[in-house]
Amino acid sequence: MPQRRRNLRSISTPIILGAVSVPLSIALLVGWAIVLADNVAESDDATVDVWLLVVGSVSFVVVVTILLLMSYYLAREILEVRRQDTFIDSVTHELKSPLASLKLCLETMARPDLPEDKRAGLHNMMLGDVERLTAFIDDVLQSTRLASGGSVGINLSDVKIRDLAERISESSARRHQRSLGLVRIAIDAEMEVVTDEAALEIVLKNLVDNALKYSPPDAPVDIVARRDERGRAIVEVRDRGMGIERRHLKRVFNRFFRVQKPEVRQRRGTGLGLFVVSALVRNMGGRVEAESEGEGKGTTMRITLPANDEVSALAEEAAQ
Template sequence: MVAPKRRSISLPIILSSVAVALTITLLLVWILVIARNMELLQATFVGNLSLLVGGIVSFVAIITVLVMFTVFLVREISEVRRQTSFIDSVTHELKTPLASLKLAAETLARPELAPDRREQLRVMMLQDVSRLVSLVDGILDASRLVVGHEAGELGEVVIADLIEQVASEVVGRHHIDRDAVVLALDDSLVLFIDTTALRTIVSNLVDNAIKYSDGTPQIRVEAKRSEDGRHVEINVSDRGIGIAKGDLKRIFQRFYRVPEEAVRSRHGTGLGLFVVAALVKWLGGKIEAISAGSGEGTTIRVLLPDRSTSS
């Protein structure tokens, strides 16, 4: 199958740059012509000055429009690329569990199948269904966040208890040792917050840390009061593949996945961190990614306002 041709971003940039350069050249030539003939037109100096100013303003407006058009076009092409990548990722994510479910269903139809084998297949099918539900939920969450997040259940949340629950769930989903996730939690931290949103944030961050770890995951989740005393700080750190400096902010964009083989070889849709960042922002907090580079691990830091400390 022939891969579809990707639209080049460089072409609109080059064309717009040439147009801007030609416009500036025409502007300079025009100013020079008027300046050289100004002595011959001293009687109408005011009129020529007004004409010169008007021309300059017009050319600036044209250049501004060209630059804005270029920026818009580049953004649109980049968005289309991200959406195409997202569709490819979702297709891949769907094919694997669906193929597994089909095979399991066909195997269950065999009358001679042993009871213990049937139980194994049943558990495997439940895991595949859970994976599909998680994928669909992630897409729906992202869609709702683009339109506008609706308030969920608000209540007092003991941060340490929530993180412990979420960590156990994610570890079980990945079938790894519970000791792979080390918790350093302040038991006194309590927030009045959207419980579902906070659970989604922590779950996605721990899931990502495990997913992008090499070998046996070594994850550390820390929750403490921030240095300014007005926020709760949650740090999720791993010793995985790391993130290049130029991608530290871009990873929170919708559909964005770092264009490296270490990332492409792992399941993902480019929505997890977008959902996290959108929820953190909606809760009035801040989020940042910290990494020394490829192979150096990553820390995602979340700051959530503790309004109980406000005066």
């Protein structure tokens, strides 16, 4: 892909420059130190030479450190630009495809001879497109707010986690045109978590959406929840899909990050979902982690939320 090749070229130039300049500086330092050490041995006034040796060595170490730091920050910036390029590509795609579908539906509906049942079908399709566009714009706005450190209000209530999981599994299965039984739930009907229900719903929706999106159409997904020995709630979404390489397990939570492989690129996405998930979970006092045995071996996303009494104590403290 030309864009990708251009990006790789823009990264490789500063890396090559850094890789050449650092060993050159080190070779220069060593050569210069040897020459100076020889002079010190032969010279009458050794003090001046010793000082020269010390000052020169320190300056060289500083220069090499600066070069290393510069290469690191440069490569980091270029990677960020690359991620934003991917994001813009995805956004364009995300906006274009429902708009094209809406246009087509409207044109078809304008036909006077269109049977009533077809009209109703098109109407539903348009509603689905509008829902997708709204959800997408909400995601972008929310992630921008979270990335700029904006606070998200916490609204605590007792959440029956199984009811929430059932609601999400139904809507996600429908959205991904999968059979309803494909998302299996193993959660005690009485399990309640004191947390922000709206935030937890966004978190679980994103995790279940990913689990379905990055799995074959007939692969089941499990949502399980339990309490650990310290009373914390552990909720896991497990799939049997394409899995995540070990080196990407932490990066998937970065904004705009998408694994760069064809199977991922074929599926629609902007790399915002897990960034929103991790920011919201942190805001709820919990943490999220990804686990996978590797490519093709499925993924488990695990969120850990604080114990109920811990949340209530924190809320009381905040209210005082």
